[in-house]
Each structure stands twice: as C-alpha cells, then as structure tokens.
Amino acid sequence: GAVVSQHPSWVICKSGTSVKIECRSLDFQATTMFWYRQFPKQSLMLMATSNEGSKATYEQGVEKDKFLINHASLTLSTLTVTSAHPEDSSFYICSAHPGLGPRSEQFFGPGTRLTVL
C-alpha cells in the first residue's frame, strides 16, 4: 500500500524557536496534502489543505503566519511552526491524497509529537 512518512517523529524545542515537520509520500504522487492537529484523547482537527504549487488553504481559526505550509513538490509538504510556544505542543499528522477524487483514500503519516518547553 501507499506509504506516507513524517520527519521527525518527535521533537522537543524551546519556546520561541521554529520547528519544521516534513511529510513525504514515498511511492505515489500527492496532489493534495492535509495537515491535522490532535490533542490528547481528542479527534483530529484539520488545520490546512495544501495543493502542490499553490498556497495552502487554512481552516478557520488557524493562524497562517504561525503554521507555514509549503507543498513544493508532488511528494513533499512541510509544516513550520514559527515561534513555537507551549500551547503549540501537540501531535501533528499529515495525510496525502493522490488526487483521484473523494472516492479514493487519503494515506496518513505516523505523526510528529511536538513538545515546546
């Protein structure tokens, strides 16, 4: 099956620093990638949708200047948490969609645990 990787799997950083998380589709081209945030014991909250070569579309309430998303190629999207603060600590999950319409499956990465001290 299709594989999506995320790097790093976990990261600890100091408050005020920026952190970049990579999401790669390893064996297929993803025209669309999604970024989710998940708090402990809660569901996934969609943060933004990114399409290759265009600006990401952010969900209501998500700060686009804080969560920078770049979808530079059909196999790579990055999420940069700028000037991270403890409240940004969370589990971030990406998914990749091959762009064959809503009937086809999204493939999820294993997630990145961010802890901001």
Added chain:
Amino acid sequence: AQSVTQLDSQVPVFEEAPVELRCNYSSSVSVYLFWYVQYPNQGLQLLLKYLSGSTLVKGINGFEAEFNKSQTSFHLRKPSVHISDTAEYFCAATSSGGYNKLIFGAGTRLAVHP
C-alpha cells in the same frame, strides 16, 4: 454542514465478545464514509470505506460496517475482538463536493479486557 457523531467515547469489552462502535453522519449531499484505527502514538490506518453499492462493507482485521441511509448511520462491528484491537477508532466522512476533506468524529476508545 456535514458532521460526524460517534455516540460512545469509550467501549469496554471482554476478549472474544462482539462489539459495535456507533457512527452517525449528517449531510445534505452524497457522502463517502470511512473507519480508521489509531494505535498509540501512531497515524491512522484505514479499516474500511463505503463509497457506493453494497451497504455491508468488509474491512481488515475482521471488521465490517453497514451503511444505513435511512438512519444516517455507519456502525462498525466485529463478531469477536482480540486484545490487540484495543485502540482509538475514528469514523470520518467526505462528500462529493468536499474537495477530499475528511470530517472526523470525536473517536471511540475500544478497550478489550482479558
């Protein structure tokens, strides 16, 4: 607006017992439905999906779900659970006009006890 409701936040069950995890959706348009499983500190794995056709959908690990349009439900079932089925289960939906965006339910924690 589309929404997904998982009626049980936690479901405790004994090993080898049957289980049903409930999911209801609301949508004014055609909907595609999915069940995902998440193990601790991992991403999501697709269990099964309903797109069209037969309302009984079989998935991996012995799970199945039935799409019921009149009751707007998509309940997940397994006739005999194992300890290894302990995980978080998410029901999700997308629509033909939803630009591939998935709307997730709140999740159900399945705890299988020996």
